[in-house]
Amino acid sequence: MTASGSRSAAEVATAAAWHDVECGSYSADLPLWRELATARGGPVLDVGCGTGRVALDLAARGLEVVGVDPDEPLAAALTARARAAGLPARAHPADGRALALGRRFPLCLLAMQVAQLVGGPAGRAALLRSLADHLEPGGLLAIALADPFEAVPPGEARPPLPDVLEIDGWVLSSTPVAVRDEGDAIAVDRVREAVSPTGELTDELSTVELENCAPATLEDEGRAAGYTVLDRRAVPATDDYVGSTVVMLEAPR
Numbered sequence: 001m002t003a004s005g006s007r008s009a010a011e012v013a014t015a016a017a018w019h020d021v022e023c024g025s026y027s028a029d030l031p032l033w034r035e036l037a038t039a040r041g042g043p044v045l046d047v048g049c050g051t052g053r054v055a056l057d058l059a060a061r062g063l064e065v066v067g068v069d070p071d072e073p074l075a076a077a078l079t080a081r082a083r084a085a086g087l088p089a090r091a092h093p094a095d096g097r098a099l100a101l102g103r104r105f106p107l108c109l110l111a112m113q114v115a116q117l118v119g120g121p122a123g124r125a126a127l128l129r130s131l132a133d134h135l136e137p138g139g140l141l142a143i144a145l146a147d148p149f150e151a152v153p154p155g156e157a158r159p160p161l162p163d164v165l166e167i168d169g170w171v172l173s174s175t176p177v178a179v180r181d182e183g184d185a186i187a188v189d190r191v192r193e194a195v196s197p198t199g200e201l202t203d204e205l206s207t208v209e210l211e212n213c214a215p216a217t218l219e220d221e222g223r224a225a226g227y228t229v230l231d232r233r234a235v236p237a238t239d240d241y242v243g244s245t246v247v248m249l250e251a252p253r
Contacts, residue, residue, distance in 0.1 A: 013172055013194045016077040018206075019050050021165045022174050022190070023112065029144065029235040030057055032246065033109055037063050040107040040140055047096040047131070048114030052078035052089065059089035067091035068099060097126040104136045110143045112244070115218070116210040120184065124218065128225040128249075135251035141227065144235065144244040145215055147186070161240065162193075169197035174206070185209040215245045222249040 033054050037044050042063040046055045049067025051074050059065045059082060068091065069075045075091035082089035092101070096110075097118060108131050118127050131141055162175035171194070178189040188210065193203040219229045230248035237243035 013170075013192070013202075015071060015073045016051050017165070017167060017172060018174065018192060019071075019074055019077075021163050021172050021192075023050055024053055024165070025163065026053065026112065026241055028238050028241060029111055029244065029246075030054065032233055032235060033058060033111065033142075034061065036107055036109070036140065036142055037061075042107075043103075043105055045101075045105040045108040045131075045134060046091075047108060047110045047127075048112075048117070049078055049091050050074050052081055052091070054109070054111050055089045055091070056081060056085070056087060059087035060085075063088070065089040066101065066103075066105070068094040068096055068101075070095045097123060097130050099130045099134055101134055104134055104139065106136050106139045108135055108139065108141045110141075112144060113146050113210050115143045115145060116213055117208075118211070120211055121221070124213070124221055125225065128222060128227070132225060132227070132251055137251060137253045139251045140230075141222075141249040141251065142233070143218060143247045143249070145213060145218065145247060146210070146242050146244045147212075171195045182209070183212075185211050215247050218247045219249075222247070226252050228252075 037058050044058055044063055044065045046065055046067040049055050049069045055065040055067045055078055067075065067078050067089065072093035075093045078091040115124065118124055135141060162173040164171065164173045173193045174190045176188060176190050180187040188208050190206045191203055192206050193201060195201050215232060222229055227249035230250055232248060233246040235244040235246060
């Protein structure tokens with residue numbers, strides 16, 4: 001293995017590494033996904049699975065999980081981690097709006113803000129159609145939606161702490177620095193910093209745009225696509241993350 005000090009920032013700060021930094025520590029929603037997966041049974045379809053934060057947690061409880069993510073390095077990382085741990089999970093590099101897995105699932109989930117990254121109303125319509133073809137009759141589609149402006153009032157807010165991860169002597173940190181309302185989307189700016197074992201610093205600005213989509217809007221879109229709307233669920237806010245509303249859609253029987 002190459003000595004950690006000789007690895008470049010690009011070799012260490014990969015897409016999978018940044019995903020781990022910014023998403024890997026979040027756990028407030030795991031009890032809900034465990035509950036739904038236990039009630040519905042496997043296999044579970046995890047759309048926008050990333051490097052496996054949810055999928056590996058469910059697989060560790062004996063459930064088969066199939067993940068899909070349009071970012072191939074993230075899907076590959078999930079599959080490699082599951083194989084190394086002997087867990088029943090794997091991932092495919094695929095777009096949830098145009099899936100062709102050739103099988104159906106009793107439960108499909110979209111965690112965090114995956115559904116707010118699919119291209120607005122047209123993208124959500126394609127997503128709902130595609131997932132309907134991959135759900136068993138009466139299967140459950142659970143979609144989390146978050147609004148960064150549901151945080152504490154500005155006067156009570158604390159400066160956000162960076163998300164930090166150490167990899168082979170490198171320290172990667174990602175700090176939210178701004179949240180901007182752009183009308184159809186909410187832009188979240190983060191400063192990503194990579195510090196080498198010898199102290200060299202590289203940084204960059206990363207921006208994610210989350211589409212504005214109210215739970216009621218998504219429920220209306222689900223009805224139009226043939227789903228039955230069930231009672232919403234909620235994921236509580238934490239000191240570091242806003243809460244989420246989980247829209248629950250049942251596939252036609």
